Amino acid sequence: MSDKIKFTMDGVEIEATQGQTIMQAADEAGIYIPRLCAHKDLLPFGSCRVCTVMVNDRPQAACTQPVSPGMAVDSETPELNDIRRSIVEMLFVEGNHYCAFCEKSGNCELQALGYRLGMLAPRYPYMFNKHDVDASHPDIYIDHNRCILCGRCVRSSKELDGKNVFQFVGRGIHKRVAFNSDTDLSGTDVSVTDRAIENCPVGAILKKRSAYAVPIGKRKYDSQPIGSDIESRKAAVKQS
Amino acid sequence: MAENLERDVKQICSRNGNDRTRMMDIVREVQDRFGQVSGQAMNTIAQAVNSHRVEVESVVSFYSFLSEEPKGKFVIRLCNDIIDKMQGVEKVAEAFREELGIDFGESTSDGKFTLEWTPCIGMCDQAPAALVNNKVLTRLSSDSAREIVQSLKQNEDENRLLHMLGDGNNADPLVNSMVNNNIRERGPVIFADLKHGTAIHKALSMSAVEVIKDVKTARLRGRGGAGFPTGMKWEFTRAASGSEKVVICNADEGEPGTFKDRTILTEKPDLLFEGMTIAGYAIGAGTGVVYLRGEYAYLRPFLESVLAERRNKNLLGVSILGKTGFDFDIRIQMGAGAYVCGEETALISSCEGLRGDPRNRPPFPAQKGYLTLPTSVNNVETFCCVARILDKGAGWFAEMGSKGSTGTKLLSISGDCTRPGVYELEFGITVSDLLEKAGAEDAYAVQVGGPSGQLIGEADFHRKICYDDVATGGAVMIFNKDRNPLEIAHEFMEFFCEESCGYCTPCRVGNELLKQRLEAIIAGKGTPEDLDYLEQLGKTVAVASRCGLGQTSSNPVRTSLKNFRGEYEKLVRENKDGMQRTFDIHKALAAGEDLQGRKSVIYAD
Numbered sequence: 001m002s003d004k005i006k007f008t009m010d011g012v013e014i015e016a017t018q019g020q021t022i023m024q025a026a027d028e029a030g031i032y033i034p035r036l037c038a039h040k041d042l043l044p045f046g047s048c049r050v051c052t053v054m055v056n057d058r059p060q061a062a063c064t065q066p067v068s069p070g071m072a073v074d075s076e077t078p079e080l081n082d083i084r085r086s087i088v089e090m091l092f093v094e095g096n097h098y099c100a101f102c103e104k105s106g107n108c109e110l111q112a113l114g115y116r117l118g119m120l121a122p123r124y125p126y127m128f129n130k131h132d133v134d135a136s137h138p139d140i141y142i143d144h145n146r147c148i149l150c151g152r153c154v155r156s157s158k159e160l161d162g163k164n165v166f167q168f169v170g171r172g173i174h175k176r177v178a179f180n181s182d183t184d185l186s187g188t189d190v191s192v193t194d195r196a197i198e199n200c201p202v203g204a205i206l207k208k209r210s211a212y213a214v215p216i217g218k219r220k221y222d223s224q225p226i227g228s229d230i231e232s233r234k235a236a237v238k239q240s
Numbered sequence: 241m242a243e244n245l246e247r248d249v250k251q252i253c254s255r256n257g258n259d260r261t262r263m264m265d266i267v268r269e270v271q272d273r274f275g276q277v278s279g280q281a282m283n284t285i286a287q288a289v290n291s292h293r294v295e296v297e298s299v300v301s302f303y304s305f306l307s308e309e310p311k312g313k314f315v316i317r318l319c320n321d322i323i324d325k326m327q328g329v330e331k332v333a334e335a336f337r338e339e340l341g342i343d344f345g346e347s348t349s350d351g352k353f354t355l356e357w358t359p360c361i362g363m364c365d366q367a368p369a370a371l372v373n374n375k376v377l378t379r380l381s382s383d384s385a386r387e388i389v390q391s392l393k394q395n396e397d398e399n400r401l402l403h404m405l406g407d408g409n410n411a412d413p414l415v416n417s418m419v420n421n422n423i424r425e426r427g428p429v430i431f432a433d434l435k436h437g438t439a440i441h442k443a444l445s446m447s448a449v450e451v452i453k454d455v456k457t458a459r460l461r462g463r464g465g466a467g468f469p470t471g472m473k474w475e476f477t478r479a480a481s482g483s484e485k486v487v488i489c490n491a492d493e494g495e496p497g498t499f500k501d502r503t504i505l506t507e508k509p510d511l512l513f514e515g516m517t518i519a520g521y522a523i524g525a526g527t528g529v530v531y532l533r534g535e536y537a538y539l540r541p542f543l544e545s546v547l548a549e550r551r552n553k554n555l556l557g558v559s560i561l562g563k564t565g566f567d568f569d570i571r572i573q574m575g576a577g578a579y580v581c582g583e584e585t586a587l588i589s590s591c592e593g594l595r596g597d598p599r600n601r602p603p604f605p606a607q608k609g610y611l612t613l614p615t616s617v618n619n620v621e622t623f624c625c626v627a628r629i630l631d632k633g634a635g636w637f638a639e640m641g642s643k644g645s646t647g648t649k650l651l652s653i654s655g656d657c658t659r660p661g662v663y664e665l666e667f668g669i670t671v672s673d674l675l676e677k678a679g680a681e682d683a684y685a686v687q688v689g690g691p692s693g694q695l696i697g698e699a700d701f702h703r704k705i706c707y708d709d710v711a712t713g714g715a716v717m718i719f720n721k722d723r724n725p726l727e728i729a730h731e732f733m734e735f736f737c738e739e740s741c742g743y744c745t746p747c748r749v750g751n752e753l754l755k756q757r758l759e760a761i762i763a764g765k766g767t768p769e770d771l772d773y774l775e776q777l778g779k780t781v782a783v784a785s786r787c788g789l790g791q792t793s794s795n796p797v798r799t800s801l802k803n804f805r806g807e808y809e810k811l812v813r814e815n816k817d818g819m820q821r822t823f824d825i826h827k828a829l830a831a832g833e834d835l836q837g838r839k840s841v842i843y844a845d
Contacts, residue, residue: 046600049744049784059783064600086780090749123773124753125822149742167294168595168742169301171578173752175742178301180294182279 030234032227104203106219112226253288263593304577312354360496364654422661463621465713480614495690497715515623641667645706655718690715691732692792747790
């Protein structure tokens with residue numbers, strides 16, 4: 001078909017459909033590009049920049065950049081992985097991430113990405129910024145200390161829940177997620193079953209009374225690194 | 241009172257058609273009327289325009305000139321860019337503090353005054369400068385600061401502050417400003433005379449495609465700094481599908497040290513509007529928008545009157561100059577204090593009544609811009625060049641300047657020189673010739689292109705001002721031997737941290753980290769390894785950031801490090817004892833001491 005195109009990822013030719021993003025095409029081909037703000041059910045956002053790749057030697061976010069015939073994409077290079085690690089480290093020092101006792105530990109995409117990218121300790125000094133927590137809602141707990149401003153809650157609420165519970169306010173380092181309410185989270189129409197709650201990649205939005213339900217060793221990223229689900233497709237792609 | 245608020249806010253919304261894409265106009269009006277956009281006002285606005293409170297809050301919290309908290313009747317915004325600091329703004333600040341009894345970021349208890357810092361307001365050639373509400377006050381001293389406060393207390397009218405009016409149209413009753421143009425050299429493109437309508441007339445005698453061809457033949461490149469070929473941008477916008485198209489003029493002149501568009505808007509608005517109208521014809525657009533930075537609000541009534549006059553002369557409106565089917569008009573969209581809105585996609589977001597977050601590309605504005613319509617965003621000066629190209633011919637224009645950079649360029653020069661102001665010069669002039677013109681015999685460092693440009697030293701003064709060598713959107717800031725390149729870089733990093741929209745990680749966090757480490761080095765706590773740290777971090781921010789702001793925000797650090805490495809090396813020293821010099825035990829203990837309610841025994845000063 002004419003809407004199929006070819007391009008290369010790290011020198012390997014892969015097939016894609018016109019209109020796909022680089023990330024979508026790579027996912028289908030079983031190639032994992034690290035990411036945080038991107039989510040398969042949400043529109044591309046391009047804010048975390050972890051998925052930065054080089055397209056014909058120019059940096060682009062794989063989650064927003066569409067494929068084009070013959071483009072040469074570099075992704076698994078030492079330079080790019082260092083940039084990715086550097087961005088993950090920035091998120092670690094910007095917020096206050098207490099992995100050791102965080103309810104999301106083992107299921108957290110930020111933590112898992114840190115492991116996958118070989119991060120030991122952040123090369124940057126911790127900022128120890130002060131952030132609020134909101135426990136006003138009967139079923140939901142929000143801890144801005146652990147928020148990475150990926151906007152998944154903002155977008156999920158709009159795109160998937162048909163609501164408008166979350167939005168960004170402020171700018172620069174003072175940017176934060178706010179609620180559509182005069183008071184606090186309890187003043188919104190959020191529900192614990194909203195996709196916005198489920199799609200938080202870190203421990204910033206938590207369901208109350210559900211913490212530590214899965215024992216260490218059986219958590220999502222305990223046995224295999226983040227991205228393995230995508231990479232397991234590679235074998236299938238090759239066979240077909 | 242609360243009922244009044246609701247009624248008035250509803251009226252403001254209704255006057256703006258209860259249109260949420262006109263949110264900027266709505267919240268600006270509410271701010272002007274009530275000195276704040278309170279939570280209650282946000283609820284009312286959200287209801288009226290069928291939006292959500294948090295969406296309104298998102299906009300209000302983004303722009304410096306809007307606030308949820310109440311502001312005084314008179315908001316004094318003192319400009320604290322580096323040039324103002326060099327011209328002694330601190331003394332002025334002290335006078336304001338003393339006279340008002342408050343510090344910056346505070347309001348007086350009677351609700352009359354708010355004192356704030358603000359980044360460059362486009363008056364570096366007459367610094368120190370401040371805004372009192374929309375009024376610009378220049379060449380301030382501690383005495384004039386005291387007089388300002390006394391006069392405001394007595395008369396409660398910022399219009400009675402002026403003693404003297406500026407030159408040219410600054411003295412026009414509709415401008416009524418003490419700002420001076422400081423035009424030092426008038427070139428043939430921007431500052432020459434043009435009979436209103438002649439360029440449009442010529443354009444209308446040609447086909448739209450021929451007009452674009454002329455702009456391409458002239459090899460005109462965007463004057464905002466990036467230098468994208470204007471003809472090509474127009475061609476893309478013209479070719480994009482859709483019958484409705486838009487021309488936007490970027491008059492959000494926010495790059496510190498840039499004030500050239502201020503002089504065009506004051507002295508040559510007809511040339512600008514002429515160029516925009518020609519763009520409308522060439523692209524096939526019916527709508528033109530001038531996005532005017534909030535700091536230049538004092539020019540708005542004047543610009544509106546020029547637009548009205550052009551409508552009377554049929555230079556705007558329906559069937560312009562009798563050309564059936566060519567309808568084009570221009571409206572002015574006010575900004576509200578956000579540098580990032582100079583980025584074209586952020587500017588479009590702002591025009592649509594949103595936070596000034598830049599957008600993902602593709603789609604490019606030429607495909608999908610303002611309200612999803614194909615849009616061409618061009619700089620003020622670019623439109624002026626277009627009008628002149630149509631009037632004088634593409635060949636005439638292309639003969640000036642250098643091969644890759646045709647025509648003239650407006651440069652706004654400030655800092656340590658005797659003749660600061662606006663110069664219209666042919667592209668290709670060397671930095672040293674420029675310094676001579678400006679009267680800067682003892683220049684040590686020159687920031688070309690503003691903070692997002694580069695800081696160069698004497699070794700580079702032979703280089704030429706043009707797109708292919710030392711590029712600039714117009715800013716040239718001069719520093720003599722007494723200035724420290726690290727402190728210059730630090731000033732600029734503070735600016736970028738303040739102005740980052742915070743959308744992407746590298747810009748939001750990386751710039752803060754750069755600023756912090758620079759501070760440590762300036763404080764004598766740096767090690768030689770810190771220079772590599774700055775280089776690596778600066779590169780990451782440049783490579784991974786999403787828009788032009790983050791892609792260039794590390795330039796102050798990176799270029800000063802490259803061109804003034806010796807200055808850095810003077811300040812850093814080997815870490816022989818293995819101690820972390822930036823660690824401050826007293827700071828680290830402060831929170832614990834607060835909890836304990838006593839001072840540390842071991843580390844008691």
